[in-house]
Every structure is written in structure tokens, then in C-alpha cells.
Amino acid sequence: MSNEGVDEAGWDLEPGDESAPLVEAVGRLVRFCREAAGMRVAEFGEALGYGEDMVRKIERGARIPRPEFLDRADEILNAGGHLKAFKEDMEKARYPKKVRELKALEDRAVELMQYSNHNIQGLLQTPEYARALFEMRQPALAPDVVERETAARTARKGIFEREPAPTLSFIQEQVTLERPLGGRVVLRRQLEHLLDVAQLRNVTLQVMPTDREEHAGVHGLIQVLKFADGTAIGRCPGAFNGRPVSDLRDLRILELRYGMIRAQALTPRESLAFIEGLLEKL
Incomplete structure (x- = not known):
């Protein structure tokens, strides 16, 4: 056998x-x-x-x-x-408990805001890009775990097919679009996928340029999910001891920072042109 x-x-x-x-x-x-x-x-x-x-x-x-x-x-x-x-x-x-819990929140969300500064945000990742990230983990993950984590991340993409469609806003640091994690072929497919997703009417994708002299995202990634009942949950590793928050005051701080990052980033149209330019160089 x-x-x-x-x-x-x-x-x-x-x-x-x-x-x-x-x-x-x-x-x-x-x-x-x-x-x-x-x-x-x-x-x-x-x-x-x-x-x-x-x-x-x-x-x-x-x-x-x-x-x-x-x-x-x-x-x-x-x-x-x-x-x-x-x-x-x-x-x-088969999906890890933490992924099932996150997916349950994403399935309820009517609005999502995500700023990513280290790699492409999970919901935007192609399976090849996600697999490359898990294969880079140290200590190394077992092949079975890599497959399980990759499949779990891919399963969350149902958020793009929901009706009614939630409002989705993503801001990516420029470096996350340039670092060829997994190789240039993987990066090319990932950038092409970003351009496809950005065409959806409920999706806004922006790029935060590296040359900005002011940046409201120094605390790291930000994620905020809002629900139909008026409640919300947010997370920022560099704030609130890294724990998820639902208090209105804490959420207001995250939304304020996110709004400033969005204003400092390239516009959606400029961002798409920037990604297209990166593709031409690959």
C-alpha cells in the first residue's frame, strides 16, 4: 500500500x-x-x-x-x-477551527475593510500564492497541513459570490505586490487575479505606495467587519494587545486609521494602473 x-x-x-x-x-x-x-x-x-x-x-x-x-x-x-x-x-x-470561525464572520459581514502590509490579503490570494505562503512557514508544516490550510483559505472566497453582495475594501502595501513569493509565475497569476477581482462592482482595491512620507498604518494590518445588525468586529496586531475588538470606541480608532490610509493610498483607478505596470515588468 x-x-x-x-x-x-x-x-x-x-x-x-x-x-x-x-x-x-x-x-x-x-x-x-x-x-x-x-x-x-x-x-x-x-x-x-x-x-x-x-x-x-x-x-x-x-x-x-x-x-x-x-x-x-x-x-x-x-x-x-x-x-x-x-x-x-x-x-x-477539515478546515482549522480558527478558519471556520473567521469564515462564519465573513459570511455575515455586509462590509469589510482590510489593510495588508506583509503579503496579499487572504481573500485575494490565488491557491498557488496561498500554498507558497504555507510552504514557507517555519518550522515547516507537514504536506497534509499545507493542503488543509490552502483549501481552507480558498473556501473563504465564497464572499465574492454572495447575494446581496457585501461592500469590500482592500488596501495593499506596494511591496506585497512586488515580492515574488512562490516565484514570478505565481506572482503574475496573483496580480492578474487582483485585476479581475477589482472589476467587481462591490470591490475597491487600492495600493499604498512605498514612497509616501506619511502613513497611518504603522501599527500593522487592519481588519474591520460590519454586520447587518449594526455591530462590528475589528483587529489590529499592533493595537489593543492584538485581540479582536467590538467596543465602539476601539472600532472608531481602527476606522479612523483605515480611512487615513485609504486617503493616503493611490485611488482605485491609479491602483489598477499601477498593478498593470507591474505586470508589464514581469
Whole structure:
């Protein structure tokens, strides 16, 4: 049995993950269907193309089964679609808890403001760019973790397809558009993607030039999400001890700083022209 097949069976469940009860329930269902079909673990694993140990991990809820695993298991065990029915739930469960929580907030937001000073903001990243970032982490992340984090970040892009569309404002430091993280091909595709996203009517994209003598973003990145009920949540690593804030006074400070950065940055039209110029040089 190849290691590649084993690794592709699923993802390890994080300790204390709130999805654990559901994952365990699906594991018990897999076991029930296998036993009802009269198959031993080794026989079932061989039919699937996975190792016996991996099947046992899934059945006891220690590993999140991939959608492909559930598809194949449903067919082999003649489960009548009962295993396939949990594919979407298992896909969501594999994302890290912090990403699921962030996505839940983004799914509710009617307005988002994001200033990024180190790399391209997560919602704007192509899968290739995101993967390159995770592969650069030190200590190095395991390949399975890189894949999981990349898929989780890509899944958040549903915010661009929502109806009614939220108002999205992004400001990127010039250096984030010039540093070829992942290589020049990855950067080219990333810049082309930015130009495509900037064409959406609900999206505003601006560039903060490096040569500005005044800059309100010295505290680092800023993120503010506003919701339909009038509440909001914001974050800035360089302020409020790095913790998320929802107090009106604290939010006002973040909005003030963001507004000043937006005024100091290139206009949206100038920003698109700047990105097009960078593409011509690649």
C-alpha cells in the first residue's frame, strides 16, 4: 500500500475540535455499514485502496474522511447514499477551527475593510500564492497541513459570490505586490487575479505606495467587519494587545486609521494602473 493513498484518505482531527462529535458519528456509520456488508477492516481497506490502520482511524473518529473516501465507501458497502450525505459536512470539518470561525464572520459581514502590509490579503490570494505562503512557514508544516490550510483559505472566497453582495475594501502595501513569493509565475497569476477581482462592482482595491512620507498604518494590518445588525468586529496586531475588538470606541480608532490610509493610498483607478505596470515588468 502506497503512503500516498494512505495520506489521501482524510485529515487528522485537531485536539478539542468542535466537529469531533460529528466526525465520530460518521466514523461509527462507516463501521456500521461495513459490518452490515459483512466486510472485515482489512478487506474493506483493500477494496478502497487504503491501509487498515487508516480505516480504523476513520471509524473511531480520529481522522476526517475525505469526500472521495465517502463516495467510494458508499459504493463498496451499498450504503444507499447514507455515507455520501456527509460529504459537505466532512469538507467543512477539515478546515482549522480558527478558519471556520473567521469564515462564519465573513459570511455575515455586509462590509469589510482590510489593510495588508506583509503579503496579499487572504481573500485575494490565488491557491498557488496561498500554498507558497504555507510552504514557507517555519518550522515547516507537514504536506497534509499545507493542503488543509490552502483549501481552507480558498473556501473563504465564497464572499465574492454572495447575494446581496457585501461592500469590500482592500488596501495593499506596494511591496506585497512586488515580492515574488512562490516565484514570478505565481506572482503574475496573483496580480492578474487582483485585476479581475477589482472589476467587481462591490470591490475597491487600492495600493499604498512605498514612497509616501506619511502613513497611518504603522501599527500593522487592519481588519474591520460590519454586520447587518449594526455591530462590528475589528483587529489590529499592533493595537489593543492584538485581540479582536467590538467596543465602539476601539472600532472608531481602527476606522479612523483605515480611512487615513485609504486617503493616503493611490485611488482605485491609479491602483489598477499601477498593478498593470507591474505586470508589464514581469
